[in-house]
Amino acid sequence: MNNFLYRSLEQQLSEEIEQGRWQPGDRLPSIRTLVQEQGLSKTTVMHALNRLEARGLIESRPKAGFFVRPQYKPMPVNAPSSNIVSSPAPVPVSVNAVTQELMCRSAAFDISPDAGTREALPPGLLQLNRTVARELRRQKGLHQYYDEPAGSQQLRDILARRYKRQGCQVDACDLTVTTGCQQALFFALMCLCQRGDLVAVESPGFYGVLQLLEGLGLKAIEIPSDPVQGMDLDVLAQAAEKWPIKACVVTPSFATPTGALMPLENRKQLLVLAEQYDFHIVEDDIYRELAFDHPMPPLQALDRQGRVILCGSISKTLSRDLRVGWVISERWREEIQRLKLVTSLATSRYVQQGVASFIEDGGYDRHLRRYIPNLQAQRDELITTIQYEWPMPCASSVPQGGLTLWLELPQHIDSMQVYARAREQDILITPGALFTAADHFRNCIRISYTHPWNTDRKAALNVLGGILAEINEL
Amino acid sequence: MNNFLYRSLEQQLSEEIEQGRWQPGDRLPSIRTLVQEQGLSKTTVMHALNRLEARGLIESRPKAGFFVRPQYKPMPVNAPSSNIVSSPAPVPVSVNAVTQELMCRSAAFDISPDAGTREALPPGLLQLNRTVARELRRQKGLHQYYDEPAGSQQLRDILARRYKRQGCQVDACDLTVTTGCQQALFFALMCLCQRGDLVAVESPGFYGVLQLLEGLGLKAIEIPSDPVQGMDLDVLAQAAEKWPIKACVVTPSFATPTGALMPLENRKQLLVLAEQYDFHIVEDDIYRELAFDHPMPPLQALDRQGRVILCGSISKTLSRDLRVGWVISERWREEIQRLKLVTSLATSRYVQQGVASFIEDGGYDRHLRRYIPNLQAQRDELITTIQYEWPMPCASSVPQGGLTLWLELPQHIDSMQVYARAREQDILITPGALFTAADHFRNCIRISYTHPWNTDRKAALNVLGGILAEINEL
Missing domain, CATH: 3.40.640.10 (Type I PLP-dependent aspartate aminotransferase-like (Major domain))
Incomplete structure (x- = not known):
């Protein structure tokens, strides 16, 4: 394989992604199209795509092709935050009772509670x-x-x-x-x-x-x-x-x-x-x-x-x-x-x-091999929605595994209020106050990507974005 | 119904049982036989039998007739016992470790451990x-x-x-x-x-x-x-x-x-x-x-x-x-x-x-209706064996329900020794020491009648009787 050829294609595509020719979620031209357009062998094209995938710029979806991955703005490492206590004391x-209630009844992982009762295993x-x-x-x-x-x-x-x-x-x-x-x-x-x-x-x-x-x-x-x-x-x-x-x-x-x-x-x-x-x-x-x-x-x-x-x-x-x-x-x-x-x-x-x-x-291992790529795709869809589709984009954590991410909202937003407003519309988030015994994280929420973003959950996520924007403007 | 007639039959039968004409477990003459022998109506005979059953002298077994019940020697109520502490203190x-071990591994209800793994549900x-x-x-x-x-x-x-x-x-x-x-x-x-x-x-x-x-x-x-x-x-x-x-x-x-x-x-x-x-x-x-x-x-x-x-x-x-x-x-x-x-x-x-x-x-109720008579029959068989078949008969409690009874052995018998000797032959009893935090009940054991007395368990029970007699003579 000619090193120069695949590197050249890799660079070309990465620049085009950076310059916005393709937006996050867009599908790249098919392998066949790239072979024809670029006059390259299928092996060379595949190699370039695989390298882009390894760099996290694109992702392959079975039977669908390669898609541009959202480039998230991750929270900075060890950044000082008004939420973080620097000299903790025991x-x-x-x-409190509210938290207890939340834990007992609602601190689940599904933004549309009980939607899972209708989902196939x-x-x-x-x-x-x-x-x-x-x-x-x-x-x-x-x-x-x-x-x-x-x-x-x-x-x-x-x-x-x-x-x-x-x-x-x-x-x-x-x-x-x-x-x-x-x-x-x-x-x-x-x-x-x-x-x-x-x-x-x-x-x-x-x-x-x-x-x-x-x-x-x-x-x-x-x-x-x-x-x-x-x-x-x-x-x-x-x-x-x-x-x-x-x-x-x-x-x-x-x-x-x-x-x-x-x-x-x-x-x-x-x-x-x-x-x-x-x-x-x-x-x-x-x-x-x-x-x-x-x-x-x-x-x-x-x-x-x-x-x-x-x-x-x-x-x-x-x-x-x-x-x-x-x-x-x-x-x-x-x-x-x-x-x-x-x-x-x-x-x-x-x-x-x-x-x-x-x-x-x-x-178990077969299950994990199927489940983990789904979780990753669900995480991506969640972050894409938060960062690109919500009226008020928020910085979220970008977990490399697990089931949940963390949103830090503007200081003046009280996540207990967000929780209550969302609950009225049967939407469930976990307010930041649950994750501390002190008085931190009132402007934070946890959202889970455990479940597939079906129509209900996608709609719930959009409504949540609207609620946040509304509270933000108050 | 003539009061005198059924009372007379009731008394006659109870005396015959007492005098040993029928041994525990024996079947009484059938209703038909009694009707013919005594020249009584079926109703009168049934009434006498029902009264004997209510007195606990006989029991009816569906489709088999009436059987003489073992007359147990129950432990006396509130009898002073060397085992009983009269002024307890906190x-x-x-x-101890032995008890812990017993509890973890063996304090089960089956005299032949794991016999149940072969039994149908x-x-x-x-x-x-x-x-x-x-x-x-x-x-x-x-x-x-x-x-x-x-x-x-x-x-x-x-x-x-x-x-x-x-x-x-x-x-x-x-x-x-x-x-x-x-x-x-x-x-x-x-x-x-x-x-x-x-x-x-x-x-x-x-x-x-x-x-x-x-x-x-x-x-x-x-x-x-x-x-x-x-x-x-x-x-x-x-x-x-x-x-x-x-x-x-x-x-x-x-x-x-x-x-x-x-x-x-x-x-x-x-x-x-x-x-x-x-x-x-x-x-x-x-x-x-x-x-x-x-x-x-x-x-x-x-x-x-x-x-x-x-x-x-x-x-x-x-x-x-x-x-x-x-x-x-x-x-x-x-x-x-x-x-x-x-x-x-x-x-x-x-x-x-x-x-x-x-x-x-x-x-659940159907299950209980079938299960409870079985338990009672298993209790009877256990007590009969203990009191009539063991070389050294012992007084046992006569529970009116539940799954276990309590044997008080002669003072010099150490039930931990019984436990160990029985364990060598894959027989399981629960030694009295488990049922107290003090030093009582060393001469007592608990036996359960949870399980049917199949050949294995019946044999185990006989071996246990032998072990007790042997230890008693030491």
């Missing part, structure tokens, strides 16, 4: 549900026996093997199956902390953790977390210097709400800090497998001191309703199993066996 | 599992949505209606669905108690409660509980006079291990004590629907002060593996839902809907 967490989920149903029908007299508190050996073996492939040192006997990731986080914090202890959390960060801290009587130290790199480790170090932090809850891969991905160097530094200041890390690993481009192993893979308790779940990758999660720790294994036993005895055996069979038969 | 609970369970599997296959996009923390409205409505029929004041909104009864007990104690608080429990009583007290840092006051009437309320009153009891955990209908049924008068007295000494009651209602003769409403039906938190489950009546339980309290409703949310988020929606449909379609 605070007792008290989630994706093929992977159909297969998973069939597998679980088969295990249930096969049960025989086993309905009379509780499963072991630690969970099904088959599922624990399979999950441990998957983690080992990521470089984690995980033995199946150190893994306890839980009722989703929330129970995993609960057990982890129960092991590490006593009432009154200090826990560092991402800010903005997962509201479920804040509620847990409140429930356990723990104090939160909110560490600023930016939308690209996640937790600010300099601030964490300052806080650890000043306060006796017992645990740090962190989502290195695709933190909610921002979708931040903590870089490798920061992960190493975080483990050094944990060692230096003698705290433990609770790793919320629930979004990691939903990586668009650069999957990174769990933080736990770098941990040589047993400082990380790893918490995961199938809720975000497969099914929220099966309630299967897990928590992994060699050091706290016995304590975790004891907690599982006394607080909920056991997990359904048939569900675990169904999930285990599904993973073992390759159904 | 103790921190520390369940009873028709009710087949139907239930099919219903749950159907709900799972019907799920559509709902796998993307967590259920509400409180649980499925349909299931909550149905359960509330069932309780209302028992005279309980239960509103569906006060009911939270849980991961089995264990999570229900956990939430109840979390609401009522702070670390260090005192909780009155039955002694012997459910080991899961003792573990929970340990996990929550609560202190147990063990109140003697006899095998017929349950908790000794005089001792409870003395304890409450002396110590600031915060909560009392009690199983009024068929407490494990003994199967005791608390009489109505005692229930009323317990509620008076709760009022007088200002403590709350956690009612473990898991066995109530497994009543052989005289079903009693829950204690909660008598509660006019909101002092009872009611905990239930389908684990003992339907399936342990579906992990569906519930906790009911008007006063603590919000706190319970908050605990559910932060510790496990939600319960599987499809399972709840399957269980709800099964109950609504009458499948």
Whole structure:
């Protein structure tokens, strides 16, 4: 292949995209057209297109061709923001009633609540549900026996093997199956902390953790977390210097709400800090497998001191309703199993066996291969709408995986008001106030791209843009 | 009907049974034979037989006739026993490692562990599992949505209606669905108690409660509980006079291990004590629907002060593996839902809907009508074996419902030794030490009649009798 030829085409196309000949979402000329127009071989044209795709300028859509990708204005890394607290202090967490209500009823991932009730299941989920149903029908007299508190050996073996492939040192006997990731986080914090202890959390960060801290009587130290790199480790170090932090809850891969991905160097530094200041890390690993481009192993893979308790779940990758999660720790294994036993005895055996069979038969990986490109396309469509179609364009985070992004609106916009106005029209967003125990992020909202942008959801998104513009002008 | 005639036949038959003309398990002459031999009308013969059945001397088996019931030697009510503590004091609970191991792996209900894996499902369970599997296959996009923390409205409505029929004041909104009864007990104690608080429990009583007290840092006051009437309320009153009891955990209908049924008068007295000494009651209602003769409403039906938190489950009546339980309290409703949310988020929606449909379609009541007579027959067979076939007959409790009975062996027999010797031969019993945080009941064991006495289990029971006799002679 002639290097010059494909490079020349690559440059020509990238310049044309930059100059606006094609807008984001436009389809490029077909391969056949480019071959004819440019007098190049199909191989050369393909090579140029592939390189443009790798650079993130275009994307291929099966059976449709190559399309120009939106060029997002990402939030700057570590930019000072009026929302970010620079010297955090421990605070007792008290989630107010409104937030509680939001969490219970509405803090879901669908902008058009319950639209999913009418949607067909994706093929992977159909297969998973069939597998679980088969295990249930096969049960025989086993309905009379509780499963072991630690969970099904088959599922624990399979999950441990998957983690080992990521470089984690995980033995199946150190893994306890839980009722989703929330129970995993609960057990982890129960092991590490006593009432009154200090826990560092991402800010903005997962509201479920804040509620847990409140429930356990723990104090939160909110560490600023930016939308690209996640937790600010300099601030964490300052806080650890000043306060006796017992645990740090962190989502290195695709933190909610921002979708931040903590870089490798920061992960190493975080483990050094944990060692230096003698705290433990609770790793919320629930979004990691939903990586668009650069999957990174769990933080736990770098941990040589047993400082990380790893918490995961199938809720975000497969099914929220099966309630299967897990928590992994060699050091706290016995304590975790004891907690599982006394607080909920056991997990359904048939569900675990169904999930285990599904993973073992390759159904899970097949599902991810189909699901992740869809998520990425849904993210793109969401960002394109926000940045190009809304009357008042907003800067959003540009997550490289996970299910949600983060919008910072002008300072004077109160997202609780946005929430209420949207709710009147059956549109659901998650207001920024949920992601902090302090008084930050009132002008921020989280939007999810978990679901396909069908007509209803697309319409909801446009109405939301209108509501924001209206409130902005008040 | 001539009163004299049926009374005369009734007396004749009861004397013949007493004098041993018929042994327990023998079939009485058929109705036709009795009509012919005695020259009585069929109505008169039937009336005499029904009266004998009501007295517990005989039992009718459909299409087979009337059989002599074993006359058990029940444990005396309120008899002084070296096992029973008469002035209990609060103790921190520390369940030792052996007990923990027993609980995790073996504290099941089957004397031949895992024999159930080869047994066919009873028709009710087949139907239930099919219903749950159907709900799972019907799920559509709902796998993307967590259920509400409180649980499925349909299931909550149905359960509330069932309780209302028992005279309980239960509103569906006060009911939270849980991961089995264990999570229900956990939430109840979390609401009522702070670390260090005192909780009155039955002694012997459910080991899961003792573990929970340990996990929550609560202190147990063990109140003697006899095998017929349950908790000794005089001792409870003395304890409450002396110590600031915060909560009392009690199983009024068929407490494990003994199967005791608390009489109505005692229930009323317990509620008076709760009022007088200002403590709350956690009612473990898991066995109530497994009543052989005289079903009693829950204690909660008598509660006019909101002092009872009611905990239930389908684990003992339907399936342990579906992990569906519930906790009911008007006063603590919000706190319970908050605990559910932060510790496990939600319960599987499809399972709840399957269980709800099964109950609504009458499948649950049909199942109970078939299951309960089987349980009673299994109890009879177990007691008959113990009292008539073992080389060393032992006195056992004679539960009127539930799944387990309680054997008090001679003082010098150590049930941990029995446990170990039986375990070597793959036979499982639950040693008495599990049912106390103190050092009582070392000479007691719990045996369950949950499972049919097939050849394996019958053989296991005979081997167990041999082991006991052997240890007795040492």
